[in-house]
Structures are given as structure tokens and as C-alpha cells.
Amino acid sequence: MAKELKDLTKRSDNYSQWYNDLVVKADLAEQSAVRGCMVIKPYGYAIWEKMQHELDRMFKETGHQNAYFPLLIPKSFLSREADHVEGFAKECAVVTHYRLKNAEDGSGVVVDPAARLEEELIIRPTSETIIWNTYRNWIHSYRDLPILINQWANVMRWEMRTRMFLRTAEFLWQEGHTAHATEEEAWAEARRMLDVYADFAENYMAVPVIKGVKSANERFAGALETLCIEAMMQDGKALQAGTSHFLGQNFAKAFDVTYVNKDNQPEYVWATSWGVSTRLMGALIMTHSDDNGLVLPPRLAPIQVVIIPIYKNDEQRSQIAEAVDPIVKELRQLGISVKFDDADNKRPGFKFADYELKGVPVRLAIGCRDIENGTVEVMRRDTLEKHQAPLQGIAQYCKDLLEDIQANIFKKALDHREELTRKVDTYEEFKQEIEKGGFILAHWDGTPETEERIKEETKATIRCIPFGGDETPGVCMVTGRPSARRVIFARNY
Amino acid sequence: MAKELKDLTKRSDNYSQWYNDLVVKADLAEQSAVRGCMVIKPYGYAIWEKMQHELDRMFKETGHQNAYFPLLIPKSFLSREADHVEGFAKECAVVTHYRLKNAEDGSGVVVDPAARLEEELIIRPTSETIIWNTYRNWIHSYRDLPILINQWANVMRWEMRTRMFLRTAEFLWQEGHTAHATEEEAWAEARRMLDVYADFAENYMAVPVIKGVKSANERFAGALETLCIEAMMQDGKALQAGTSHFLGQNFAKAFDVTYVNKDNQPEYVWATSWGVSTRLMGALIMTHSDDNGLVLPPRLAPIQVVIIPIYKNDEQRSQIAEAVDPIVKELRQLGISVKFDDADNKRPGFKFADYELKGVPVRLAIGCRDIENGTVEVMRRDTLEKHQAPLQGIAQYCKDLLEDIQANIFKKALDHREELTRKVDTYEEFKQEIEKGGFILAHWDGTPETEERIKEETKATIRCIPFGGDETPGVCMVTGRPSARRVIFARNY
Numbered sequence: 001m002a003k004e005l006k007d008l009t010k011r012s013d014n015y016s017q018w019y020n021d022l023v024v025k026a027d028l029a030e031q032s033a034v035r036g037c038m039v040i041k042p043y044g045y046a047i048w049e050k051m052q053h054e055l056d057r058m059f060k061e062t063g064h065q066n067a068y069f070p071l072l073i074p075k076s077f078l079s080r081e082a083d084h085v086e087g088f089a090k091e092c093a094v095v096t097h098y099r100l101k102n103a104e105d106g107s108g109v110v111v112d113p114a115a116r117l118e119e120e121l122i123i124r125p126t127s128e129t130i131i132w133n134t135y136r137n138w139i140h141s142y143r144d145l146p147i148l149i150n151q152w153a154n155v156m157r158w159e160m161r162t163r164m165f166l167r168t169a170e171f172l173w174q175e176g177h178t179a180h181a182t183e184e185e186a187w188a189e190a191r192r193m194l195d196v197y198a199d200f201a202e203n204y205m206a207v208p209v210i211k212g213v214k215s216a217n218e219r220f221a222g223a224l225e226t227l228c229i230e231a232m233m234q235d236g237k238a239l240q241a242g243t244s245h246f247l248g249q250n251f252a253k254a255f256d257v258t259y260v261n262k263d264n265q266p267e268y269v270w271a272t273s274w275g276v277s278t279r280l281m282g283a284l285i286m287t288h289s290d291d292n293g294l295v296l297p298p299r300l301a302p303i304q305v306v307i308i309p310i311y312k313n314d315e316q317r318s319q320i321a322e323a324v325d326p327i328v329k330e331l332r333q334l335g336i337s338v339k340f341d342d343a344d345n346k347r348p349g350f351k352f353a354d355y356e357l358k359g360v361p362v363r364l365a366i367g368c369r370d371i372e373n374g375t376v377e378v379m380r381r382d383t384l385e386k387h388q389a390p391l392q393g394i395a396q397y398c399k400d401l402l403e404d405i406q407a408n409i410f411k412k413a414l415d416h417r418e419e420l421t422r423k424v425d426t427y428e429e430f431k432q433e434i435e436k437g438g439f440i441l442a443h444w445d446g447t448p449e450t451e452e453r454i455k456e457e458t459k460a461t462i463r464c465i466p467f468g469g470d471e472t473p474g475v476c477m478v479t480g481r482p483s484a485r486r487v488i489f490a491r492n493y
Numbered sequence: 494m495a496k497e498l499k500d501l502t503k504r505s506d507n508y509s510q511w512y513n514d515l516v517v518k519a520d521l522a523e524q525s526a527v528r529g530c531m532v533i534k535p536y537g538y539a540i541w542e543k544m545q546h547e548l549d550r551m552f553k554e555t556g557h558q559n560a561y562f563p564l565l566i567p568k569s570f571l572s573r574e575a576d577h578v579e580g581f582a583k584e585c586a587v588v589t590h591y592r593l594k595n596a597e598d599g600s601g602v603v604v605d606p607a608a609r610l611e612e613e614l615i616i617r618p619t620s621e622t623i624i625w626n627t628y629r630n631w632i633h634s635y636r637d638l639p640i641l642i643n644q645w646a647n648v649m650r651w652e653m654r655t656r657m658f659l660r661t662a663e664f665l666w667q668e669g670h671t672a673h674a675t676e677e678e679a680w681a682e683a684r685r686m687l688d689v690y691a692d693f694a695e696n697y698m699a700v701p702v703i704k705g706v707k708s709a710n711e712r713f714a715g716a717l718e719t720l721c722i723e724a725m726m727q728d729g730k731a732l733q734a735g736t737s738h739f740l741g742q743n744f745a746k747a748f749d750v751t752y753v754n755k756d757n758q759p760e761y762v763w764a765t766s767w768g769v770s771t772r773l774m775g776a777l778i779m780t781h782s783d784d785n786g787l788v789l790p791p792r793l794a795p796i797q798v799v800i801i802p803i804y805k806n807d808e809q810r811s812q813i814a815e816a817v818d819p820i821v822k823e824l825r826q827l828g829i830s831v832k833f834d835d836a837d838n839k840r841p842g843f844k845f846a847d848y849e850l851k852g853v854p855v856r857l858a859i860g861c862r863d864i865e866n867g868t869v870e871v872m873r874r875d876t877l878e879k880h881q882a883p884l885q886g887i888a889q890y891c892k893d894l895l896e897d898i899q900a901n902i903f904k905k906a907l908d909h910r911e912e913l914t915r916k917v918d919t920y921e922e923f924k925q926e927i928e929k930g931g932f933i934l935a936h937w938d939g940t941p942e943t944e945e946r947i948k949e950e951t952k953a954t955i956r957c958i959p960f961g962g963d964e965t966p967g968v969c970m971v972t973g974r975p976s977a978r979r980v981i982f983a984r985n986y
Contacts, residue, residue, distance in 0.1 A: 042558035065535035079601035089593035096589045098651040100582035108572035158591040
């Protein structure tokens with residue numbers, strides 16, 4: 001049984017299959033009856049809730065408030081912003097009717113043709129249009145600015161090829177939408193939220209990220225600039241983990257949102273939007289997990305410490321329960337979520353395998369002999385190392401160990417990224433290197449055409465023009481034209 | 494300006510208009526560009542978040558976990574349960590296409606006829622069908638039961654007449670969906686969650702509720718029994734604040750969900766579902782608020798105490814700020830959310846009116862003279878009474894006062910309900926009394942036909958057959974047939 005539980009495809013055999021297996025076997029999510037839509041199962045949702053909790057706190061600490069805007073958007077709103085409609089019209093779910101009726105042949109229900117909407121509604125793929133249509137009535141004077149609003153919501157993009165968490169037709173996310181009096185303020189906001197995302201990714205998810213700006217090809221439809229955080233997965237592919245857009249006055253102009261400035265002159269409002277989604281779950285899984293299952297960063301693990309009793313009879317079982325009780329209490333006092341799994345219908349070996357699969361960071365196994373000796377067996381999930389530790393002070397010991405694990409998996413991911421990041425100077429070398437995966441720092445002439453050609457020939461895109469790093473100018477590896485600096489190329493999820 | 498802010502319709506002039514005014518003027522919500530869908534503004538959403546927070550804690554304390562199921566439901570799923578489809582097919586949003594394209598005349602985007610779905614999808618009006626279709630694969634043995642899951646989600650019902658919070662096409666809610674091995678267990682669950690809702694309504698919202706069971710006419714489409722909590726609004730109309738359904742084996746049979754029991758025999762699974770929604774916001778507003786604006790129960794108020802400085806110049810302003818600083822800290826240490834509003838661009842009178850409108854439970858106003866005297870002016874929102882209190886120990890004083898307000902508004906609502914609840918024995922008297930509003934306890938013969946007749950003739954429905962209370966049998970006021978006990982009639986929202 002324990003073996004069966006862990007019957008995961010190995011990463012080295014088929015990384016993609018390993019990911020799909022893991023999502024299902026660790027009870028994170030499963031495919032639903034609706035094409036491209038997943039069911040997020042309780043264990044997966046518990047991780048997402050922890051992410052939401054920390055992000056929500058960070059948003060509020062930076063002055064944002066939550067609100068809620070409608071799920072449905074009038075079709076005509078999409079057309080107001082030229083780039084936006086190009087980007088989103090091709091993949092949206094369209095509501096055309098508002099009623100079903102019984103089929104005349106008794107076969108079930110059919111769409112009632114009499115209940116056709118005058119104007120079709122689309123399920124939001126993102127909410128800039130409906131929100132900026134609303135902001136028009138909220139903003140009159142510079143005194144009404146800034147507006148700093150976030151929304152937790154579901155959105156839908158009718159993707160043709162879907163993968164659980166990474167790319168699903170419906171997904172859960174947050175979308176921040178802010179309005180500002182000046183260009184500078186809007187830029188500062190876009191930059192600030194990118195920093196919040198990077199802070200969250202690195203310090204909670206333990207996922208190292210590179211901050212930068214997207215090339216024009218990869219920009220959000222309707223943005224003047226898209227900032228992003230990019231992470232590297234274990235297979236060397238890139239994953240865009242969050243984006244923050246400087247929208248300029250595009251949506252203000254499209255929805256006629258102006259304010260009267262201090263000199264009593266009307267001006268268009270400046271905007272940003274920024275979002276992260278359940279895609280972060282994919283990033284979390286693919287950064288840390290191994291052939292035994294999930295490896296969760298302690299700060300986002302629903303269960304941080306599991307305690308498993310090893311006993312032969314009821315007497316031993318209750319003796320252990322008695323010894324464990326104060327440990328559980330002490331762990332909880334330290335703010336650690338702990339589970340004492342004394343279920344009698346599963347053997348310890350099964351439990352060990354199950355909690356490894358689920359990525360619980362620390363496992364304590366305790367038998368009567370341990371109690372006599374004043375020790376406990378400790379297993380850390382990140383390295384799978386086992387050792388004995390004294391029962392005395394075990395709660396604080398676990399707390400320190402959790403911090404150590406959090407730091408260790410971040411470092412491991414960072415080392416891996418650095419190992420797989422290298423500079424390349426010729427296009428020939430680039431074509432060889434890109435096959436090996438990882439991030440390639442190369443010179444590029446700054447044109448969409450060259451990027452497009454590289455993408456067609458190598459399937460690699462520019463992940464971002466990083467902030468900082470090596471800013472030495474050079475020449476484009478493809479065209480030989482001048483390049484302002486090296487940018488990051490990779491294949492990506 | 495202060496006057497304009499409070500320019501609410503009076504309840505006595507037009508209760509319905511007063512409600513609509515208040516929702517908008519207190520910045521809770523507004524109509525959106527999409528028919529029947531509202532925008533929940535930050536202040537309204539902050540109250541909803543506090544409700545969510547408490548309910549979520551209560552659900553978890555009773556053993557439930559959160560999960561997430563798809564927004565869209567295949568049309569055919571609805572037809573599987575006969576009553577369910579009757580109840581929901583007539584008012585659902587139907588997705589028929591998954592793509593838009595540019596109109597040939599350049600006028601914008603149109604539905605792409607080539608992108609028609611093979612089977613239409615509906616936006617969930619409730620999720621029993623998609624969830625029970627999922628549970629089929631999760632449940633095999635009695636060991637897999639119970640399943641205790643809750644979902645926080647948006648749902649859509651294409652209502653023809655909408656009112657903000659009370660009845661909107663899209664609304665936010667939670668829906669619990671549980672699966673059990675036995676009828677007894679499922680019943681106990683339905684009953685337990687009704688108690689959770691009543692606890693929340695009375696102890697957090699300060700809204701007294703009557704627990705009971707619905708008559709067949711008012712039952713959820715697909716349920717064997719619907720339990721409910723019913724509240725009375727200030728105008729004497731009833732509002733159903735939450736429902737908990739015993740679904741029997743209806744959905745298990747419709748979606749073929751069986752488990753193998755301890756005797757190795759297959760059995761259908763037993764089900765419950767239960768939900769509360771943003772409708773609770775309507776109940777909250779209409780139970781406590783007055784002609785000056787919102788009155789919020791302290792336990793759900795985003796700001797519990799507001800402190801307003803009264804000053805003539807910058808020197809006084811900073812002197813007051815210095816004196817207030819330790820009070821703010823002490824209040825926060827007591828877990829009280831406090832706002833010190835020293836904004837210089839609004840006069841105290843404006844601020845007073847604004848925080849009254851927003852329902853902040855306690856207002857402290859403090860000037861230099863107060864500091865010298867060691868006093869502060871305290872205003873409690875529920876009674877609008879002002880008095881002086883010593884600055885010394887003011888934080889604890891506020892804490893006690895908040896508890897007193899919480900208890901007082903509950904008692905006021907309870908007294909009001911009791912005043913407007915009376916027994917009636919003849920149908921003639923009933924017709925007169927129902928015009929005056931309130932709850933009427935009357936005998937009914939237990940048939941849908943009689944209830945339907947009463948509804949047609951008086952617009953009153955049976956709100957519930959209450960648990961407990963006067964259980965003396967009698968005769969139906971309409972038909973003279975035997976009645977098991979008095980039930981509660983009212984007109985309702």
C-alpha cells in the first residue's frame with residue numbers, strides 16, 4: 001500500500017508526467033467534467049488559502065482594500081481598448097441566453113431561444129474594462145485619488161491546451177486595479193507590487209525569482225509596460241509567477257475617466273493592474289518537489305509537523321498519546337500547525353509514505369523505547385534525513401528546524417537556477433544551449449521581429465529584461481545590431 | 494456638506510427607498526453596468542470579509558474543509574435531478590460559445606459562430622450537481638465518509654427583479670456539501686449547520702432568528718427537507734437568512750454515488766447542503782440601521798472606534814495627536830480596530846455625520862480642553878447618546894461599551910420581533926393583521942394548496958414551522974381541518 005501510494009513517475013523518466021501524477025496523488029486537484037476546469041481538492045485549497053492569507057495581509061499593509069466587481073462583462077466593453085480586445089476576445093466564454101426550458105421531446109432541457117440577451121456577456125478573463133467603467137463614476141477630483149483596490153476572484157480564459165494549476169480555463173486569482181493622478185505615482189505602484197510579489201515568492205514560497213520587464217511581444221494586452229517575476233523550474237523551464245502592469249492612460253481614455261487636478265484642469269487618470277493566480281501552486285510544486293512527492297515550504301504547509309506513534313498494543317498507544325499531548329500543545333503555542341496521527345487503521349509505514357507524498361516538512365516518530373530514552377526520531381522532508389533528537393525542548397527544536405528547511409529549499413532552488421544560468425554570445429551556441437534548458441543571458445537587438453524569429457526557431461522567448469545584473473551593452477546574437485544589455489531567454493510554461 | 498451626506502430618505506417615508514439610499518450612501522455597493530449585478534465597494538466588502546472570517550472559523554471548528562469546484566456546469570447535469578432542474582433551469586446564465594471575432598464591418602467584436610460549444614454550459618446557480626458528479630469518484634467505502642466540504646464562491650441566478658444584496662443576479666456565498674453513510678448522520682449535520690448559522694446571526698450580526706423547517710412549497714429544489722433561520726426586519730417583513738438542506742439520497746441516486754458498507758453491501762450516500770450569502774448584508778442593514786445611517790454590530794464593524802480631534806490650530810492638533818497616540822495603541826492591544834481621523838480637509842461636523850452614516854459603533858471626540866480635564870466625549874452609535882468619560886482607562890471603557898452595544902442592538906431587535914409577533918385564529922383576522930406586518934402564528938392544515946391560497950390572497954407565506962415554541966394542535970384558520978401546531982406566516986424579502 002505504501003509503495004502504491006508513492007507510485008509516482010520519476011522526474012528523470014518524464015518530468016511532465018511526474019507533475020500530473022503528483023497533483024493528483026497528493027490530493028491537490030483533479031480534472032473536472034468541464035473541459036479545462038479543475039477541482040481544487042481540500043489539501044490543495046488549504047495551501048492556496050495560506051498563500052491568499054499572506055498576500056492579502058501584504059496588500060493591506062501597502063494600503064489596498066478589497067472589493068468585488070461583476071463576473072460578467074458586456075461584450076462591447078472589450079472593444080473599447082484596441083490591444084485588450086485583440087488579446088482576450090479569442091479565448092472567452094460567452095453568455096448568450098438566460099434561461100433553459102424543457103425539451104419538447106422530454107429529453108432534458110434546452111436553451112430557450114426566447115431568452116436571448118440583447119448584448120452578449122463574457123465571463124471576465126480579467127477585469128480592467130468593467131472596473132474602469134466603474135471608476136469613471138468614482139473619480140472626479142485629485143482628492144479621489146489614488147484608488148487602491150484588489151479583488152479575489154475567479155476568471156476564465158478558454159485555453160486550448162490546459163494543465164492543472166499551470167494553465168486552466170477557469171482559475172482563481174487576485175487582481176489589483178489602481179488609479180493615480182500622475183504617471184510617477186502609477187509607476188511607483190506597479191514597481192511596489194512587483195516587490196510585494198517577489199517578497200512573497202522568495203520568503204513564503206521559497207521560490208527565487210528574477211524581477212524585470214517584459215519585451216513588447218510578451219506584454220499584457222493593453223499595458224504600456226509589463227513587469228514580472230520569473231522563476232526557474234527543476235527541469236530548467238521558466239515560469240512567469242506574477243505580473244504588474246503599468247497601463248498608462250489607456251483604460252482611462254477608453255472609458256473616459258478624468259479627474260480635475262489642483263489647477264482645476266481635467267486630466268486622464270493613470271492606471272496599474274497586477275495579479276497572481278493559482279498558477280503559483282504549479283510553481284510551488286515544480287520548484288521543490290521530488291520523486292517521493294511534494295516538498296512544501298514550511299511557511300505555506302497546512303501541516304508543518306506530523307507526529308506518528310509507533311506501538312504494538314493499546315497500552316503502548318495510550319502511553320505514547322500521553323507523552324505526545326504536551327508536545328502538541330507546546331508546538332501550537334509556538335504557532336506551529338501539528339497533527340498527531342494515531343489512526344489505528346493504517347500502519348506507520350503507510351503514514352510515513354503518505355506524509356512524504358503530501359510534503360509535510362517535519363515528521364516525528366515516537367515509540368515507547370523513545371519515551372524511555374527521552375528521544376524522538378525526526379525526519380526532515382527536504383533532505384529525507386532521519387536523526388534522533390531529545391524530547392526535552394522538541395517544540396523549539398521543530399521551530400528552528402522548520403526555519404532551516406525554509407532557508408534550505410530556497411537555497412537549493414537558487415543554486416539550481418544559478419547552475420542553469422549562463423551567458424551565450426552566438427546564435428549557434430544559443431540553439432545548442434537552449435536544448436539543455438535553463439536561463440540564457442544573451443544580447444538581443446530589441447526588436448519584436450528578432451524575438452519572434454528566435455521563438456520560431458528555438459521555442460525560446462525573452463522571459464524578461466532583468467532589473468540590475470550585467471548591464472554591459474553588446475551586439476545581438478542574431479542580427480549583430482547593437483544591444484543595450486543581455487536579456488533572459490528560456491523555454492517556458 | 495454634513496447635511497447632504499445624511500440626506501437619506503426617512504424609514505417612515507419610504508422604507509424601501511431608505512434601504513436603497515443607505516446601501517449607496519454608506520458606500521456599501523452600487524449597481525453595475527450588468528443588469529442585476531452589483532459592485533461591492535470596499536466598505537461593504539470589509540463587512541462581508543468579517544462575516545466570512547467568523548463563518549469560516551466556525552465551519553473549520555466543526556470539521557469542514559474548503560475546496561473549489563468549477564464555475565460552469567454541463568447543461569445535462571441539471572436534468573439529472575427532477576426537482577432541481579425545475580427549480581433552477583428557468584433562471585440561469587447559459588454559455589454557448591467560447592470565442593469572439595472581429596465584426597466584418599469593423600464595428601467591434603461578435604460571437605464567432607464557429608466556436609459553438611457541443612453542450613452548453615451554465616453558470617452555477619448552486620453546485621450540488623457538479624459536486625455530486627465529483628463525489629462519485631471520491632467515495633467507494635464507508636471509510637471515505639463523511640466528506641465535509643465547503644466552498645466560497647460566486648453563483649448566478651437570473652432574477653427578474655433585483656435589489657442590492659437582497660436579490661442580485663450574481664452573488665457571493667458559501668455552500669457546504671457533505672456526504673454521509675447514514676440518514677441519521679446527514680440529519681445531524683443539517684441540524685448542526687443550522688445551529689452554526691443561528692449562532693453566527695445572533696452572536697455576531699446581533700440579528701435574532703427563529704430556527705425551523707420550511708413547508709414543501711418553500712423547500713430547496715432537490716431537498717427532502719429545508720431547515721432555515723428566519724429574521725424579522727424593522728418593517729416587519731421576514732428575511733430568510735440561511736438554509737440547511739437534508740437532501741436524502743436524491744443527488745447520490747442522480748449521480749450514482751454509492752459506498753460499500755461494513756457488511757460489504759453497496760448503499761447510496763446521504764447528503765446535506767447549506768449556504769449563506771451576501772444577502773446577510775441586507776439583513777444586517779435592515780435590522781439595525783436608522784435614519785442617520787448604518788448601525789453596525791461591533792463584532793462585524795470594520796472600524797469599531799473612531800477618534801476625532803477638535804482643534805483650532807496646528808499646535809492644538811499636534812497636542813491632541815500626542816495624547817491620542819497611547820490610546821490608539823492600547824485599543825489595538827485590546828484587539829479593537831480604531832481609526833484616528835485627523836484629516837485636515839474635513840470639519841469635525843462632516844466627520845461626525847460620515848461615521849454615523851457608516852455605522853461606526855463608538856466615536857470619541859477630543860479637544861485640548863478635554864485633555865486638560867482628563868475627559869473625552871463618547872458617542873455610541875446605537876442610541877446616538879453622548880456623554881463624557883475619563884481619559885484614564887478609556888480603552889477598556891470602549892471595550893466594555895462595544896460589548897454593551899452588541900448586546901443592546903440584539904435586544905432591541907428581539908424586542909421588536911416579539912412586539913410584532915402575535916397569534917391569530919381566524920382567516921379574517923389574519924387578512925387584517927398581515928397588513929400590519931410582523932410574524933403571525935396561525936394554524937394551518939399542512940397542505941401546499943392551503944398555503945398557496947393564503948399566498949395568493951394575502952402575499953404571506955409560511956416562513957417556517959418553528960422548532961419548539963407553542964406546539965399545541967388546533968384547526969386550520971382557512972379550512973378548519975386539523976393542524977399539528979401553529980406556524981409562522983409573514984410577508985418576506
